[in-house]
Amino acid sequence: MPPNTTTWDLDSHTRGKHLVLERYMQAWLPIMTKWNGRVLFIDAFAGPGEYSGGEPGSPVIALRALIDHRAKSYIRSEVNYLFIEDDPDRSSHLQEVLDDLEDELPSKCNYDVITSTFDETLTEVLDDIERQRTSLAPAFVMIDPFGVSNTPMSVVKRILDNPKSEVYISFMYESINRFRNHANFEWHLDELFGCPDWRQGASLNDREDRKKFFYNLYGQQLKNNGANYVVHFELYQGQRLVYAIFFGTKNLNGCDKMKQAIWNVDPLGEFRFRGKRLGQLTLGEAVVDFSPLEEDLQNRFKSRGWQKIEDVLDFVKSDGTAFHSGQLKMKTLKPMEANGKIEVRSGTRKKSGTYPNGTVLRFL
Ligand SMILES: C[S@@+](CC[C@H](N)C(=O)[O-])C[C@H]1O[C@@H](n2cnc3c(N)ncnc32)[C@H](O)[C@@H]1O
Structure with missing residues (x-):
């Protein structure tokens, strides 16, 4: 009441x-x-x-x-x-x-x-x-x-x-x-x-x-x-x-x-x-499992070939996933790359482990 x-x-x-x-x-x-x-x-x-x-x-x-x-x-x-x-x-x-x-x-x-x-x-x-x-x-x-x-x-x-x-x-x-x-x-x-x-x-x-x-x-x-x-x-x-x-x-x-x-x-x-x-x-928990975001990314992009990082970022900002843009690069893409789950097109970034604008990647 x-x-x-x-x-x-x-x-x-x-x-x-x-x-x-x-x-x-x-x-x-x-x-x-x-x-x-x-x-x-x-x-x-x-x-x-x-x-x-x-x-x-x-x-x-x-x-x-x-x-x-x-x-x-x-x-x-x-x-x-x-x-x-x-x-x-x-x-x-x-x-x-x-x-x-x-x-x-x-x-x-x-x-x-x-x-x-x-x-x-x-x-x-x-x-x-x-x-x-x-x-x-x-x-x-x-x-x-x-x-x-x-x-x-x-x-x-x-x-x-x-x-x-x-x-x-x-x-x-x-x-x-x-x-x-x-x-x-x-x-x-x-x-x-x-x-x-x-x-x-x-x-x-x-x-x-x-x-x-x-x-x-x-x-x-x-x-x-x-x-x-x-x-x-x-x-x-x-x-x-x-x-x-x-x-x-x-x-x-x-x-x-x-x-x-x-x-x-x-x-x-x-x-x-x-x-x-x-x-x-x-x-809000201190230790976060980012595998649901990995899954959202795979579902969205896996069969779509090369993607611009800007488009991947826009997806993460949207209501297509519960995660936000600050959780994409270091927390999710970097470990995915280390585990062979994404590939970055050579020449589209200067430093490995980073994903600045212009980076092109695909989900494997
Ligand atoms: C849940 S309380 C609001 C609490 C406030 N937003 C806060 O977070 O501190 C709902 C308030 O809406 C008022 N209220 C009820 N029906 C209303 C209406 N149709 N239009 C405007 N206010 C209304 C109630 O008197 C009550 O003070």
Whole structure:
């Protein structure tokens, strides 16, 4: 049951979601502000800004990513934050928490707290933009509801219609699973998925098959509605799946940066991440087995002859594998070459064991 108090206790899986957000924002801010005069962070289910023990909520984490950024002095663009929270007590609590940060904000940073719903506010903002025949500033939109209601795919689509928008969505799988056969829940799921096809999954008896079906459908719907890449990971507490996060973007480097953010978060006690294609592998572990990446590379390139390293890198950045570009060369290609699993065309690199741009290789 969602809490009915203004603030509530922080649990470890929420902290996991926050750590990934923090890491991603640290990467997103300098990249996006380098190329754009104005960028936008929208926290569409913002909450009260802090937890009952005083721990920061997502709005503070997103603002702190800018305030404490190592490269803050190079960030010259306008960074606007929009916080949407429909509960008036929580939104006024959030306003107070943020007012305390005001003095630390860079001059080109603005924030607004709106007491309303995600659906209504985004619809208004996007209608306005449409009327002006312009597009949304590059935006990272966090959609973090308690349950599955009020997060329609139709609004997600309108966000993703804008060329540089990204969505970071908490997908409340346990609620979906629990209520999937309740008649009065049907329209929530129609809205959430943006199609009636979830009904095929609702009747699957095997738990894993059912989960896989719902995940695949949601990921596919994000792609049908504007995302070019979808990264997803699960947050567990002990053996219990708490929820999954879906990240949808049009940008290859955004996809890669999100995977890096997930991998770089240390495991926290009994809380774990699991990535889509990794099966048993738990992300964030100190000793990583790169054989699943070898396998992904073999499956993709083995029968395709010589490949440019740039194309191999693009594949690893994409959602075709759960690994990221920083794990390709030294951690995977070098051992593969030592074991005779790849061949590098002679004359395409100067130094053995390296794979600079221009290197041509094939998977054996
Ligand atoms: C899971 S909490 C958000 C936690 C916050 N993102 C964080 O990480 O610190 C969800 C919040 O969304 C608010 N909420 C519920 N329905 C909403 C809606 N339709 N639009 C905007 N906010 C809503 C709730 O009052 C609650 O504060």
